Amino acid sequence: MNKNTRQSRNLFIHIILTTKSAVKGLQSRKLYAALFVLIITVGAFSLSAAISSLTDYVIIRSSGRTGPVANVTANSGSAKDIQAAVDEVATVGGGVVHIPQGEFDFVNVGEPWETVNIPAGVNLFGAPTERTKGLPVSDQGMNPNDQVVEWKTVLKMPWDVTSDIDNPPKWFSVTGDFSPDQPTRISDIKLVGYRSIDPSSTTVHTAIDMSYVKNFRIDHCCFEHTTAGISLWGCCGVIDHCRIYNIYGYDDLSQYHNSDVGYGVQIHRDWTVNFEPTMLVLGQYTSYTVFIEDCYFSKWRHCVASGHGAHYVFRYNTIDQDLGHFSLDAHGLRDTQEGHGGTRCAEFYENKLTNAVVGDLDLVLQNGGGCGVWFNNYVDSSYATGGMTLYPEDYIPSETWHLKDFYLWSGLGGWNPGWDGIPNGFTADRNVLADWSRTAYNAGDSNYPNVNPSWSIAGYQPYPYPHTLATE
Numbered sequence: 001m002n003k004n005t006r007q008s009r010n011l012f013i014h015i016i017l018t019t020k021s022a023v024k025g026l027q028s029r030k031l032y033a034a035l036f037v038l039i040i041t042v043g044a045f046s047l048s049a050a051i052s053s054l055t056d057y058v059i060i061r062s063s064g065r066t067g068p069v070a071n072v073t074a075n076s077g078s079a080k081d082i083q084a085a086v087d088e089v090a091t092v093g094g095g096v097v098h099i100p101q102g103e104f105d106f107v108n109v110g111e112p113w114e115t116v117n118i119p120a121g122v123n124l125f126g127a128p129t130e131r132t133k134g135l136p137v138s139d140q141g142m143n144p145n146d147q148v149v150e151w152k153t154v155l156k157m158p159w160d161v162t163s164d165i166d167n168p169p170k171w172f173s174v175t176g177d178f179s180p181d182q183p184t185r186i187s188d189i190k191l192v193g194y195r196s197i198d199p200s201s202t203t204v205h206t207a208i209d210m211s212y213v214k215n216f217r218i219d220h221c222c223f224e225h226t227t228a229g230i231s232l233w234g235c236c237g238v239i240d241h242c243r244i245y246n247i248y249g250y251d252d253l254s255q256y257h258n259s260d261v262g263y264g265v266q267i268h269r270d271w272t273v274n275f276e277p278t279m280l281v282l283g284q285y286t287s288y289t290v291f292i293e294d295c296y297f298s299k300w301r302h303c304v305a306s307g308h309g310a311h312y313v314f315r316y317n318t319i320d321q322d323l324g325h326f327s328l329d330a331h332g333l334r335d336t337q338e339g340h341g342g343t344r345c346a347e348f349y350e351n352k353l354t355n356a357v358v359g360d361l362d363l364v365l366q367n368g369g370g371c372g373v374w375f376n377n378y379v380d381s382s383y384a385t386g387g388m389t390l391y392p393e394d395y396i397p398s399e400t401w402h403l404k405d406f407y408l409w410s411g412l413g414g415w416n417p418g419w420d421g422i423p424n425g426f427t428a429d430r431n432v433l434a435d436w437s438r439t440a441y442n443a444g445d446s447n448y449p450n451v452n453p454s455w456s457i458a459g460y461q462p463y464p465y466p467h468t469l470a471t472e
Contacts (some may be wrong), residue, residue, distance in 0.1 A: 070095035077104025077155045079114035080260075086118050094121030094182065099189065101127035105158040106171065113161045113169040113205075118184065119215045120176025126153030126188035129220060145294045145466075147239055147314070148220050160194050160201050166226055166255060169205040176213040178287075184217040189464035192298040193225030201249040202260045204228060208234055214287070217469045218242060225249075229300070230261035232271050237290045245298035251316075253301070253325040253361065264300040265312075273341045275310030278371045278405045281311055281345045283460050288344075291467045292317060293321065299323055299357075307331035307369075311345040313387060313463065317352070324356035324363050324383065332368025333401035342369025342401035349376050349462065356382040364388050371405035373460070 070092045075084035077099050089095040107114055118124065130149040155171070163169055171191055174184050186208065195201045207226040210216060216237030222244075223229050229244045244264045252258035269288045276286075285291070289311045297303035297319045306312055306329070319327050332342035346367060356362045364379060365388045390403055 005127060006336070016125065031237035044273040047250065058192065069093070069458060070097070071098075073098040073100060076100065077102065077153060079106050079116050082116045082124075086116060086122055086124075089122050090119050096123045096125055099124065099126050099153045099155075101152040103154040103156060107158070107161075109159045110468075115170045115173050118172060118174045118176060119182075119241075120179065120184050121182035123343075124172070124187070124189065125185075126151065126190070126221075128152070129188045131220075142394075146220075147294075148188070148222070148241070149295075151188065151222055153188060153436065154190045154192060156192045156196075157194040157203075157205070158197075160198065160203050163203045163205055165204045165262065168210045168262070170207075171205065171226065172208045173214055174208065174210040174216070176211065178212045178214045180214050182209075182213070183217070183237070185214050185217040185219070186221060187217070187219050188221070190222040191224065191226050193227055195225035195227065195246070195248050204260055204262060206231055206262075213237065215464065215469060217468065227260060229264040232290060233268050234288070236285070236287050236289050238467045238469040240291070240466070241294045243296045244300075244303075245296065246438045247299065249299060250324055251301040251325055256301070259301060262301055263305045264297050264303040265290075265305075267304070267310040267312050269309035269311075269341075269344070271308060273339055273344070275309075275344065275400050278345075279459050282347070282371055282373070282405075283463055284311075285463055285467070286311060289313065289349045291315070291463070291470075293466060297322065297327075300327075301325055302329040302366075303327050305329040305331065306343045306346065307340070309341040309344045311343075311346040311370075314351060315347070315462075315465065316350045319351065319353045320352070321355045321357065324360050326361075326363045326389070327353060327356075328365045330365075330367045330369055330372070330435045332370075332403060332433075337420070343367075344370040346370065346372040347462070348372070348374045351377045353377065353383060354373065356381045358382070365390075367403055367406065369401050369403055373406070374408040413426070 033182040070089040072085045072088050072095065074097060077121070082097065082099060085097040089097055129151055131146045132149060172186070174186075176182055176184070186363070191207050193205065194203055199249065202298060204227045206228040207223040207230060209231045211233040213235045214237070216235055218230060218237075218239045220241045222242065224243070225248070227246065227249060232241060246261050248270075249261035250259060251261050267290050273288075273397040280286075280287075288309065291313045293316045293358055295317045296322045297317065300322065301321060302325065303319055304312060304314055312330075314328060328346075328348060330343040330346040330407055333340070353364065362383045362385050365374065367390050388408075390406065390408075
């Protein structure tokens with residue numbers, strides 16, 4: 001008896017034995033035995049055939065249906081070959097597409113750009129990478145927690161693909177219906193934009209565009225000069241251990257269309273959303289929360305921007321050599337003629353912001369909507385001339401989406417934040433300030449950790465770190 005047949009037999013024996021007690025009305029042993037033999041015979045035949053042709057294993061989905069999950073390796077890292085593998089996996093309802101080790105042109109030189117379209121439930125893995133976990137601290141770099149040493153699957157944009165900042169080409173587009181049975185994970189892949197070849201290029205494109213995927217994970221990836229990073233609509237999940245950066249590029253903070261870099265991560269919930277009570281959002285993982293943790297960002301218009309009812313948690317990240325055009329952003333209410341909401345909540349803690357571009361704006365945070373916290377963040381003196389803007393959305397005042405219930409502790413690392421746009425009604429019961437000195441960003445500092453936010457916010461505890469989706 002081969003391994004697959006034996007596994008199938010054992011699976012069905014388990015099903016029969018665990019359901020036997022529930023069929024007390026079945027008195028005839030002969031009938032029970034006949035049913036047993038029928039299920040074993042038919043099940044073993046059908047399952048072994050499916051396994052041998054498509055899969056490595058079988059799952060029992062929450063619907064109770066048994067079915068195969070594909071495990072397919074693309075022929076190369078070209079968009080065409082990846083798409084073919086994705087389509088093969090999608091035909092059986094989900095599974096894993098492996099992209100082999102190597103450097104690959106995503107399209108041929110002069111060839112029209114192709115987006116790989118991925119249905120939710122299909123996962124995309126590059127070749128396994130070496131991680132910094134276990135290396136000496138001196139070799140672990142800016143973010144020590146399980147960072148990638150070197151990517152083995154590298155996908156490159158080989159020519160200056162025509163683009164439009166309002167409708168940039170996408171590398172990967174993932175679409176779901178928010179089914180809990182169809183999460184998607186993208187891991188161990190490096191994307192390299194054309195600006196790494198020609199720094200003068202003005203092409204703008206998006207690494208990953210994802211819509212309505214529940215419990216997604218994007219991890220241990222690198223987005224170099226994709227000029228726009230990850231765009232999320234109506235999703236919940238985690239982005240962890242990624243490097244999302246530009247070396248070259250220009251941003252005009254006053255006029256988006258003059259820029260050739262966009263947002264590192266852009267998060268929207270939906271066009272029209274509800275406004276939930278603060279303590280049902282703050283510190284929670286909701287159906288619309290995105291966690292960004294243990295990542296590295298550099299040179300974006302905003303490293304993260306949000307709107308339309310989004311909730312994001314930005315923690316244990318490094319922002320280094322950023323443009324400082326409000327490195328972090330949470331939009332307020334906009335476009336009320338279309339019923340759009342502002343950001344619902346934004347949480348920032350245990351992050352490190354260093355080496356903002358000298359002579360630029362050196363601005364840290366712009367927050368115009370919802371609730372949130374800012375604590376235990378290290379900001380070095382390169383941001384000293386800038387500061388934070390806390391404001392009711394400057395287009396239309398709104399009691400519903402007005403910035404409130406935002407708790408902030410400042411005075412970090414020699415940084416003396418400037419303040420701008422403190423909104424009317426932003427009173428002490430909503431805004432907690434506690435200054436202290438912090439000499440170094442390390443656990444050996446006697447002032448570390450400096451703040452337990454539950455001291456001032458009854459009922460608030462940060463969500464467990466690392467996020468459960470980010471544990472392997």
